[in-house]
Amino acid sequence: MRVAYYSPLPPERSGIADYSALLLPALRRRLDIEVVKRGRRRPPRRTDIALYHVGNDPEVHGWIVEALRRWPGVVVLHEFVLHHLIAGLTLGRGDVATYLAAMEREGGLAARLLAHGVVERSVPPLWENRPEDFPLTGIVLDAVRDRGVIVHSRTVEERARAAGYDGPLWRIPHPAWPDPEAPPAELGGEPLIGCLGNLNASKRIPQLLEAFARLRESRPGARLLLAGAVSSRFELEPRLQRLGLAGDGSVLREDYVDERRLWSLLARCDICVALRAPTMGETSGIALRALSLGRPLVVSDVGWFSELPDGVALKVPVDELEVETLTAALELLASDEAARSALGRAARDHAKREHDLGRVADAYATALEAAAGGEAVRDAVVGEVARAAAAVGLEPGGPEALELGTRLREARIGE
Amino acid sequence: MRIAVCAPQVPFTRGGAEIFADRLVAELRGRDHEADLVTVPFKWYPGSRVLTQAFLWRLLDLEQADGRAIDLVVATKFPSYAVRHPNKVVWLLHQFRQAYDLDRTELGQFDESPEDRATRRAVHRLDETALGEARKVFATSRNVADRLERALGLKAEVLPHPPQELAYRCERSDDFILSVNRLDRAKRIDLLLDAVATDASLRCIVVGDGPDRGRLEGMARERGLDGRAEFAGRVGDEELVALYARCLVVYYAPVDEDFGMVPYEAFLSGKPVLTTTDAGGPLEIVSDRRTGLVCEPSAAALAEACGWLRAHPEQAREWGQAGKAVAQRVTWESAVDRLLAAPA
Numbered sequence: 001m002r003v004a005y006y007s008p009l010p011p012e013r014s015g016i017a018d019y020s021a022l023l024l025p026a027l028r029r030r031l032d033i034e035v036v037k038r039g040r041r042r043p044p045r046r047t048d049i050a051l052y053h054v055g056n057d058p059e060v061h062g063w064i065v066e067a068l069r070r071w072p073g074v075v076v077l078h079e080f081v082l083h084h085l086i087a088g089l090t091l092g093r094g095d096v097a098t099y100l101a102a103m104e105r106e107g108g109l110a111a112r113l114l115a116h117g118v119v120e121r122s123v124p125p126l127w128e129n130r131p132e133d134f135p136l137t138g139i140v141l142d143a144v145r146d147r148g149v150i151v152h153s154r155t156v157e158e159r160a161r162a163a164g165y166d167g168p169l170w171r172i173p174h175p176a177w178p179d180p181e182a183p184p185a186e187l188g189g190e191p192l193i194g195c196l197g198n199l200n201a202s203k204r205i206p207q208l209l210e211a212f213a214r215l216r217e218s219r220p221g222a223r224l225l226l227a228g229a230v231s232s233r234f235e236l237e238p239r240l241q242r243l244g245l246a247g248d249g250s251v252l253r254e255d256y257v258d259e260r261r262l263w264s265l266l267a268r269c270d271i272c273v274a275l276r277a278p279t280m281g282e283t284s285g286i287a288l289r290a291l292s293l294g295r296p297l298v299v300s301d302v303g304w305f306s307e308l309p310d311g312v313a314l315k316v317p318v319d320e321l322e323v324e325t326l327t328a329a330l331e332l333l334a335s336d337e338a339a340r341s342a343l344g345r346a347a348r349d350h351a352k353r354e355h356d357l358g359r360v361a362d363a364y365a366t367a368l369e370a371a372a373g374g375e376a377v378r379d380a381v382v383g384e385v386a387r388a389a390a391a392v393g394l395e396p397g398g399p400e401a402l403e404l405g406t407r408l409r410e411a412r413i414g415e
Numbered sequence: 416m417r418i419a420v421c422a423p424q425v426p427f428t429r430g431g432a433e434i435f436a437d438r439l440v441a442e443l444r445g446r447d448h449e450a451d452l453v454t455v456p457f458k459w460y461p462g463s464r465v466l467t468q469a470f471l472w473r474l475l476d477l478e479q480a481d482g483r484a485i486d487l488v489v490a491t492k493f494p495s496y497a498v499r500h501p502n503k504v505v506w507l508l509h510q511f512r513q514a515y516d517l518d519r520t521e522l523g524q525f526d527e528s529p530e531d532r533a534t535r536r537a538v539h540r541l542d543e544t545a546l547g548e549a550r551k552v553f554a555t556s557r558n559v560a561d562r563l564e565r566a567l568g569l570k571a572e573v574l575p576h577p578p579q580e581l582a583y584r585c586e587r588s589d590d591f592i593l594s595v596n597r598l599d600r601a602k603r604i605d606l607l608l609d610a611v612a613t614d615a616s617l618r619c620i621v622v623g624d625g626p627d628r629g630r631l632e633g634m635a636r637e638r639g640l641d642g643r644a645e646f647a648g649r650v651g652d653e654e655l656v657a658l659y660a661r662c663l664v665v666y667y668a669p670v671d672e673d674f675g676m677v678p679y680e681a682f683l684s685g686k687p688v689l690t691t692t693d694a695g696g697p698l699e700i701v702s703d704r705r706t707g708l709v710c711e712p713s714a715a716a717l718a719e720a721c722g723w724l725r726a727h728p729e730q731a732r733e734w735g736q737a738g739k740a741v742a743q744r745v746t747w748e749s750a751v752d753r754l755l756a757a758p759a
Contacts, residue, residue, distance in 0.1 A: 048529045373533025380463040407473045412540040
């Protein structure tokens with residue numbers, strides 16, 4: 001079976017590009033995959049099903065959404081909130097009408113009025129301020145209703161269903177990377193706490209800095225590693241200065257790092273921190289790498305992160321005591337080696353068990369095979385049953401016919 | 416208790432599964448249960464027909480019969496376990512293997528078209544539901560249980576059963592290799608014929624019938640085995656017992672077989688079993704150089720093993736007797752006790 005595969009790929013700097021680089025070799029062992037060249041909308045000849053990886057960045061995923069709207073297939077929703085993507089595809093190209101319609105679909109007339117405000121610049125851009133209130137995922141879900149959606153978490157599954165999506169849906173965990181056994185980076189810190197990936201407010205960097213500053217009072221040897229590009233609207237330096245963390249070497253900075261360096265840094269960290277709020281329903285590739293390596297992990301108690309079993313990561317609620325709880329979590333892990341080891345072991349086991357690459361690729365093959373031929377099989381089976389029912393005089397809509405439907409659903413033959 | 420034993424029926428075909436189901440009903444009746452066999456014809460091709468035929472089982476209403484409750488349903492192999500019942504126990508002989516381990520092999524059924532791939536997935540979903548809802552799943556062998564767990568993540572308790580009850584006996588070897596099996600490709604009778612062709616001193620008798628018979632007979636002719644490979648077809652119980660009694664060794668080496676009653680029948684006849692390292696279920700029964708020989712699945716290895724047994728008749732007899740002790744430990748009494756003790 002031939003699958004047209006739409007996704008960003010390295011060297012593009014995107015979590016989804018990394019994801020595809022990991023998944024593709026395993027998928028190719030199970031299916032005939034053709035990766036579609038960036039910008040090409042039509043799938044290659046003899047394609048049985050197209051697979052579209054969608055995230056929230058219009059630069060990276062705009063062409064993919066355009067393709068899927070023309071040629072519906074199975075979409076992988078890497079995050080649920082797509083407001084930025086949709087705004088880029090509509091307003092970013094002068095298409096006000098589609099943006100207004102998308103907002104109305106999501107939140108009725110009130111949302112449409114709000115969208116008018118955005119267009120007229122009397123309301124700040126919603127994709128920057130309130131994207132989680134208007135995810136605008138409907139455009140994508142509507143396009144693939146007959147084919148299917150793949151999500152990575154219960155959070156996104158529930159949100160898709162709540163948004164009215166009633167088509168096929170498969171929940172497939174994000175695969176974990178195999179441990180590349182990278183040598184730990186030579187960095188100081190007793191302990192070294194690491195936060196890797198893009199640095200911005202939604203990664204709770206302000207709260208992390210505050211908690212780290214408090215930890216430093218009792219543990220002057222502690223170091224915080226921040227590795228990743230700083231978001232353009234996020235002011236890191238002034239925060240460091242305000243908290244007395246600038247210039248004393250307590251915060252170690254690296255900009256975007258390549259995969260090799262990333263693993264080295266993670267391998268060195270005594271504690272990894274992957275916070276998030278608000279969540280767009282995304283899964284964290286960094287958190288998964290940390291789990292694979294068996295690093296003690298601290299996460300926010302939101303979205304996919306909440307779905308991690310207790311005992312695999314320490315979860316910090318996003319509330320008025322967030323900084324206090326985070327400080328306590330860091331203090332606990334800094335002071336208790338046994339707790340760090342137990343958490344690390346549980347993390348590694350969890351990654352192996354739930355995020356095994358082979359199992360993930362199998363689940364993709366299941367989903368794609370069901371999506372590509374499912375409709376034809378459903379038609380054949382239901383048609384044969386219906387003809388037999390009619391031949392013995394069962395009335396459509398009658399109780400016997402309704403029971404047939406119930407039994408077909410039970411046996412999941414019609415899925 | 417009123418117990419319905421469910422088993423599909425392939426018209427004009429009778430094999431181990433049918434013998435098993437009949438025997439189970441008889442054993443249950445022997446314990447004063449009111450037991451009956453429920454069958455529905457099964458045809459698994461072409462295309463998605465496997466699903467519509469499986470669906471027939473889903474439509475059956477076995478909660479009552481003639482105004483009285485049926486207390487327990489024991490389903491056996493695909494698709495009979497799709498039946499609905501609040502007290503359903505599955506004693507799994509096998510799933511629809513074409514959708515699992517035989518897929519993409521020469522014994523598979525589904526090609527690479529999206530429709531065939533989706534049909535295969537629909538079989539998986541049906542199995543997940545039908546087996547997942549059962550109160551308890553037993554599997555006839557570790558091999559079947561492992562396959563189930565690997566494919567669907569469902570657990571089954573291993574519960575082997577004895578072979579058909581015949582007056583098995585052991586007589587002096589007439590120096591032939593016996594094969595008792597349905598003649599289809601998965602049973603790998605062709606490997607035996609190749610082995611016999613390798614060594615001109617070997618002789619075999621092939622009991623059974625099936626869709627591969629014509630090909631196998633042609634193959635025997637091509638290899639010049641006239642007189643050394645005899646196709647006996649289906650034989651009666653008396654003749655079967657006599658063949659078991661007089662053979663040198665029983666060959667049984669299907670591809671990754673579920674279980675197979677033949678090794679037990681051979682053992683009860685005091686005969687060793689010749690099987691291969693990839694035979695699956697039989698490897699749970701046959702111990703190499705203790706109750707038989709386990710060799711590589713090649714004609715040369717099989718011929719060499721047969722030659723060795725011919726040269727060591729005492730050893731063959733000893734292994735056959737050791738096998739008999741193994742087979743005698745598997746009884747209907749203990750199997751049915753465990754089946755009925757499954758927690759309600």
